Amino acid sequence: TAHKAQDIQEIVSHFAIQGHTAGGTPYGSGHIHDTYYIKNLQADCPDYLLQRINHQVFKNVPLLMENIEQVTAHLRSKLENIPGAEPDKEVLTLVPTRHQASYYQDEAGNFWRLYLLLQGTRSYDLVESxxxxxxxxxxxxxxxxxxxxxxxxxxxxxxxxxxxxxxxxxxxxxxxxxxxxxxxxxxxxxxxxxxxxxxxxxxxxxxxxxxxxxxxxxxxxxxxxxxxxxxxxxxxxxxxxxxxxxxxxxxxxxxxxxxxxxxxxxxxxxxxxxxxxxxxxxxxxxxxxxxxxxxxxxxxxxxxxxxxxxxxxxxxxxxxxxxxxxxxxxxxxxxxxxxxxxxxxxxxxxxxxxxxxxxxxxxxxxxxxxxxxxxxxxx
Ligand code: ADP
Ligand code: MG
Ligand code: MG
Structure with missing residues (x-):
């Protein structure tokens, strides 16, 4: 169910991003959502991670997004008070839409959210050591x-x-x-x-x-x-x-x-x-x-x-x-x-x-x- 580059571009345009981006590529090995890597074409501007939320599994997306907003805000405020901690790297950061919402709903009824991409990280499906x-x-x-x-x-x-x-x-x-x-x-x-x-x-x-x-x-x-x-x-x-x-x-x-x-x-x-x-x-x-x-x-x-x-x-x-x-x-x-x-x-x-x-x-x-x-x- 990969989405077309111009569709991705259209969806990303609803979010308050910096710089400019073009399309996106499928990313990661998650089983639940569709995840896309959104590269920034402008130097010094961040890359993003776009997800289409699976609303068959999660029936109430607005409440789910409220949870994520609350939890990330709490984690961030705690880390800000820990010497040496780096909140921007250690907590997910949601990028709001241009209407200050935490997700965007498209005409087909799909829910989308955008995170800052955490650069230089990776996840492993199996533990190796x-x-x-x-x-x-x-x-x-x-x-x-x-x-x-x-x-x-x-x-x-x-x-x-x-x-x-x-x-x-x-x-x-x-x-x-x-x-x-x-x-x-x-x-x-x-x-x-x-x-x-x-x-x-x-x-x-x-x-x-x-x-x-x-x-x-x-x-x-x-x-x-x-x-x-x-x-x-x-x-x-x-x-x-x-x-x-x-x-x-x-x-x-x-x-x-x-x-x-x-x-x-x-x-x-x-x-x-x-x-x-x-x-x-x-x-x-x-x-x-x-x-x-x-x-x-x-x-x-x-x-x-x-x-x-x-x-x-x-x-x-x-x-x-x-x-x-x-x-x-x-x-x-x-x-x-x-x-x-x-x-x-x-x-x-x-x-x-x-x-x-x-x-x-x-x-x-x-x-x-x-x-x-x-x-x-x-x-
Ligand atoms: P799922 O519920 O489908 O497993 P995840 O939210 O776990 O979706 O994301 C899928 C994959 O995308 C992750 O395993 C990870 O590799 C990558 N990923 C998710 N969020 C980020 C992020 N903010 N920065 C970098 N990589 C990420
Ligand atoms: Mg996952
Ligand atoms: Mg999951």
Whole structure:
């Protein structure tokens, strides 16, 4: 769905840009939006990044853009008060339209937004080393810590109940009841797997309701390719802020571990390949806790290991639900794809369950060391 150069040019003309640009080229490997690199033809003027927002996935674009405006403003004001920080490089900057709006809607109903392009950065789809995992942890940890004093109730839920496992379990029960494609009889072992864990997996929801875990502002898409690294491979900026909304910190941590430290693809067919890479796990956890240990409560640090198994469980549950429903949410590449994805995610849950004590131990060891380092600093 690439747009023509003159269309891009027309769209960009609605934004308050400096210099002048001509057309744009598709950029990055995001799966959700159409992203274009907009080069500036005038020296000393910035390049831009144009995105057509996927409004099938994000039903309420105005509210989503309000979230992004609020979050980037908060991050910017925090960084302005940190010596040595560079807000222009470390936070996304939205370029307003000529009518001071944060997005432009074209005649076809598409929503467009423009960011300053962060020069000299790149993102990686797969983590290549523990050092990179550490930088990913730093980036998402810092993001979390800088937003710790922002009122979560200011933000809208851009996708309601996104990581709410109780809601996902209700959708699952409905799918089984309707049994649209008569597939329930093929997935009894997977259904049993879910039922055996339903209660335990609801622990974070319950602790939240009981007031034992604070509602934070979370990113909710903590994949490694949503961190821009600089030319030295150091974390520079967290991007892809569409799903930023109220949530529990274990969600961000758990989804990052699921996507950075697993040894196989999300839909791996050969279940024996699915494992967790302890060096990547350690690297991410170290970076994340260095940045967050001062702002998280002890209960939250204790909840991180719940997130490790919860996030692959939720993903598996969503894939399985879609399989039972007849595959209308996720794109599939072959008939049993959603079932294969669910089985891979559930295998990952099992592997993580087996290693949970070990993982919990690593989290505790790193958080104790981080706490010690911060008390030393403040003495
Ligand atoms: P999606 O939701 O489709 O993943 P992203 O917002 O993550 O969209 O953007 C897609 C890709 O574009 C990113 O992986 C990154 O490589 C690149 N990108 C996004 N924003 C910027 C920016 N401000 N500067 C440089 N590159 C960016
Ligand atoms: Mg992305
Ligand atoms: Mg995205």
């Amino acid at each position: 523990p050092q990179q995992a550490y930088e990913g942890g730093k980036a998402f940890g810092r993001f979390q810590a800088l937003l710790a004093d922002m009122d979560a109730s200011l933000l809208h839920e851009s996708i309601p109940d996104f990581h709410n496992v109780e809601h996902r379990l209700r959708q699952f029960t409905q799918a089984i009841k309707h049994n649209q494609k008569d597939r329930v009889k093929h997935v009894q072992p997977e259904i049993d797997f879910v039922m055996q864990r339903a209660q335990l997996m609801s622990t974070i929801c319950r602790l939240g309701r009981e007031g034992k875990l604070p509602l934070r502002i979370t990113h909710n898409d903590t994949k490694f390719n949503n961190v821009l690294l600089d030319s030295q491979d150091k974390a520079q900026c967290v991007i892809d802020l569409d799903t930023v909304m109220p949530g529990y910190v274990a969600y961000d941590y758990g989804d990052a571990i699921r996507t950075t430290a697993a040894t196989a693809a999300e839909d791996e067919k050969d279940l024996s390949k699915i494992d967790i890479d302890l060096n990547l796990f350690r690297g991410f956890t170290q970076g994340f806790l260095e940045e967050t240990c001062a702002s998280l409560t002890d209960e939250e640090i204790g909840s991180l290991s719940l997130g490790i198994t919860l996030l692959p469980f939720i993903m598996g549950l969503r894939f399985l639900t879609d399989y039972i429903d007849g595959d209308h949410y996720y794109k599939i590449h072959f008939p049993e794809h959603n079932l294969q994805r669910a089985q891979a995610q559930f295998r990952l849950v099992e592997v993580l369950e087996d290693k949970l004590e070990l993982l919990q131990g690593i989290i505790e060891e790193i958080s104790a060391a981080c706490h010690q380092a911060t008390t030393k600093q403040t003495k």
